[in-house]
Amino acid sequence: MYIGVDLGGTNIKVGVFDAELNLLGKNSKTTQADMGPKIVVERIAEAVNELANQHGTGLEAVKAVGIGAPGPSDISVGLIVAAPNLPLFRNVPLRDMLSKELNKPVVFENDANAACWGEFVCGAGKGVEDMVFFTLGTGIGGGVVSNGKLVHGFHDGAAELGHIIIYPDGRVCGCGQRGCAEAYASASSTGRRATEMIAVGRKSSLKAVFDEKGEVTSRDVFEHYARRDELAKEIAEDTAKALGLLCINVLHVTEPQRIVFSGGMIAAGDLLLSRIQYYFDKYIWTLKKEAVDICFATLGEDAGIRGAAALAKEQP
Amino acid sequence: MYIGVDLGGTNIKVGVFDAELNLLGKNSKTTQADMGPKIVVERIAEAVNELANQHGTGLEAVKAVGIGAPGPSDISVGLIVAAPNLPLFRNVPLRDMLSKELNKPVVFENDANAACWGEFVCGAGKGVEDMVFFTLGTGIGGGVVSNGKLVHGFHDGAAELGHIIIYPDGRVCGCGQRGCAEAYASASSTGRRATEMIAVGRKSSLKAVFDEKGEVTSRDVFEHYARRDELAKEIAEDTAKALGLLCINVLHVTEPQRIVFSGGMIAAGDLLLSRIQYYFDKYIWTLKKEAVDICFATLGEDAGIRGAAALAKEQP
Numbered sequence: 059m060y061i062g063v064d065l066g067g068t069n070i071k072v073g074v075f076d077a078e079l080n081l082l083g084k085n086s087k088t089t090q091a092d093m094g095p096k097i098v099v100e101r102i103a104e105a106v107n108e109l110a111n112q113h114g115t116g117l118e119a120v121k122a123v124g125i126g127a128p129g130p131s132d133i134s135v136g137l138i139v140a141a142p143n144l145p146l147f148r149n150v151p152l153r154d155m156l157s158k159e160l161n162k163p164v165v166f167e168n169d170a171n172a173a174c175w176g177e178f179v180c181g182a183g184k185g186v187e188d189m190v191f192f193t194l195g196t197g198i199g200g201g202v203v204s205n206g207k208l209v210h211g212f213h214d215g216a217a218e219l220g221h222i223i224i225y226p227d228g229r230v231c232g233c234g235q236r237g238c239a240e241a242y243a244s245a246s247s248t249g250r251r252a253t254e255m256i257a258v259g260r261k262s263s264l265k266a267v268f269d270e271k272g273e274v275t276s277r278d279v280f281e282h283y284a285r286r287d288e289l290a291k292e293i294a295e296d297t298a299k300a301l302g303l304l305c306i307n308v309l310h311v312t313e314p315q316r317i318v319f320s321g322g323m324i325a326a327g328d329l330l331l332s333r334i335q336y337y338f339d340k341y342i343w344t345l346k347k348e349a350v351d352i353c354f355a356t357l358g359e360d361a362g363i364r365g366a367a368a369l370a371k372e373q374p
Numbered sequence: 375m376y377i378g379v380d381l382g383g384t385n386i387k388v389g390v391f392d393a394e395l396n397l398l399g400k401n402s403k404t405t406q407a408d409m410g411p412k413i414v415v416e417r418i419a420e421a422v423n424e425l426a427n428q429h430g431t432g433l434e435a436v437k438a439v440g441i442g443a444p445g446p447s448d449i450s451v452g453l454i455v456a457a458p459n460l461p462l463f464r465n466v467p468l469r470d471m472l473s474k475e476l477n478k479p480v481v482f483e484n485d486a487n488a489a490c491w492g493e494f495v496c497g498a499g500k501g502v503e504d505m506v507f508f509t510l511g512t513g514i515g516g517g518v519v520s521n522g523k524l525v526h527g528f529h530d531g532a533a534e535l536g537h538i539i540i541y542p543d544g545r546v547c548g549c550g551q552r553g554c555a556e557a558y559a560s561a562s563s564t565g566r567r568a569t570e571m572i573a574v575g576r577k578s579s580l581k582a583v584f585d586e587k588g589e590v591t592s593r594d595v596f597e598h599y600a601r602r603d604e605l606a607k608e609i610a611e612d613t614a615k616a617l618g619l620l621c622i623n624v625l626h627v628t629e630p631q632r633i634v635f636s637g638g639m640i641a642a643g644d645l646l647l648s649r650i651q652y653y654f655d656k657y658i659w660t661l662k663k664e665a666v667d668i669c670f671a672t673l674g675e676d677a678g679i680r681g682a683a684a685l686a687k688e689q690p
Binding site: 130186187188202204205207209210211212213214215216217218219221222223224225226231233234235236299303306307308309310311312313314315341342343344345346348349350 | 446502503504518520521523525526527528529530531532533534535537538539540541542547549550551552615619622623624625626627628629630631657658659660661662664665666
């Protein structure tokens with residue numbers, strides 16, 4: 059059996075898989091990040107132990123554990139350098155701490171790469187060699203698979219795809235740059251751009267949502283777009299345009315066969331996907347026809363634990 | 375011995391190398407592209423034969439030949455699909471034609487990748503594993519090395535780095551897109567932007583150049599920038615800004631350790647390099663410090679033949 063762990067700021071998700079990477083069962087716990095790394099590692103180990111006992115004969119049957127964790131991280135040594143959602147985690151050797159706690163080999167990866175690898179191995183990227191992966195959530199995370207391998211870059215800083223600059227001198231991004239794709243097209247930014255427009259007096263059916271909740275989410279934007287609200291349409295189209303441009307820009311770097319979108323915002327469904335495809339087609343060159351397949355992820359919340367387990371299985 | 379060939383629209387360049395890839399000698403011929411593929415292949419073979427005779431005992435001592443050729447191409451089968459500078463070359467199986475003509479194994483690569491590989495193996499990229507390479511000429515060509523390997527992409531369309539969109543809805547590019555880096559920052563575009571400004575009446579010391587030659591080149595722009603002409607400064611700064619943004623965008627995809635600029639425009643020297651670095655530093659995120667080294671190529675015109683020879687040597 060293999061274990062996949064997805065460590066988030068709020069929850070620890072754990073899955074147990076057989077040798078063919080079929081999911082046998084899942085478990086989750088709150089992270090309790092404010093208790094610090096030692097307690098969090100113990101909680102991960104607890105979750106793993108419980109799951110291994112439920113679906114087998116305990117840890118004995120577990121060959122290896124994979125974990126995806128927020129970063130920036132130093133992947134080759136399994137270290138969380140810092141993590142906005144885990145404020146007490148500074149240079150934490152998570153891989154070795156967990157390996158010691160469980161007495162098992164542990165493979166470490168950053169969370170977006172782990173989810174990317176899950177989709178690549180057994181989700182929307184199955185059967186291809188070159189894939190680009192986006193998560194549309196609070197930010198825009200990414201993963202790049204080239205020649206069948208994750209691209210890590212010089213200091214594990216590759217695939218920060220949300221920080222590709224789409225509009226130079228544009229909106230301020232949390233990273234310190236201006237005009238990042240993330241500042242326009244993450245789920246949070248999409249909601250925020252709508253909120254800003256309402257705040258300056260734009261008429262919209264989203265106004266009622268704002269008055270009730272004090273904010274507008276990307277979900278609201280796409281719902282009201284579907285009901286033909288003009289402001290919602292404008293905001294959603296700008297999001298789709300930024301994502302279409304993002305697809306073009308990554309295409310010209312690694313030419314993936316498939317570009318996979320995941321994360322909360324893909325709940326907007328065909329409306330979102332068809333508009334991304336529209337802007338991709340509108341802005342892509344005419345020099346030759348591009349065959350890249352732009353699609354949604356298929357594993358949902360399980361991509362991270364699947365990818366982590368797959369990495370555990372592949373370790374030499 | 376190994377042979378490296380760089381096939382261009384105007385010239386065929388050939389180099390002969392020993393087993394340690396030291397350059398023993400060079401040869402060149404006009405391409406005569408308008409005579410068609412068969413004649414061009416014969417001319418390449420002639421150039422190779424002459425060189426092999428001058429620096430050894432003829433073809434017998436040659437183990438393999440590498441060739442870099444303009445594209446789009448299908449690299450795995452050694453086919454030039456089409457090439458703007460070689461208008462008669464449509465679906466030409468160059469690798470097999472040359473291999474038959476010389477009776478030697480031939481390795482095929484696109485020209486920008488071959489030059490990138492030359493710099494990677496024995497030029498500005500020596501000693502790193504992850505590199506991005508730009509050529510600043512008529513267009514902006516590119517190469518991406520990740521984990522020590524050239525990134526080809528799904529259909530050999532990776533590393534079209536000049537067509538990363540920097541300014542959406544911006545200047546029209548020859549490729550059919552708008553706002554490509556190439557439309558601002560290639561050598562040709564830099565000269566063209568200056569010419570356009572003079573044509574609409576902007577005052578500049580470049581006006582005299584324009585009146586004499588009917589055009590302004592990127593070389594003129596950087597020369598007049600050095601002599602403090604305001605328009606030349608503006609144009610050159612816009613070029614450097616586009617290149618700085620381009621560096622940021624590729625950094626966020628593959629995180630190279632080194633970004634290497636080559637091509638005619640690097641004759642502008644430190645003035646160009648320091649301004650690219652300035653804009654990179656100005657627009658890059660503050661989330662963490664980036665250690666990427668932005669520098670110029672060191673092999674000049676020999677990068678293509680060196681890379682092609684290196685690929686010939688590495689072939690299985």
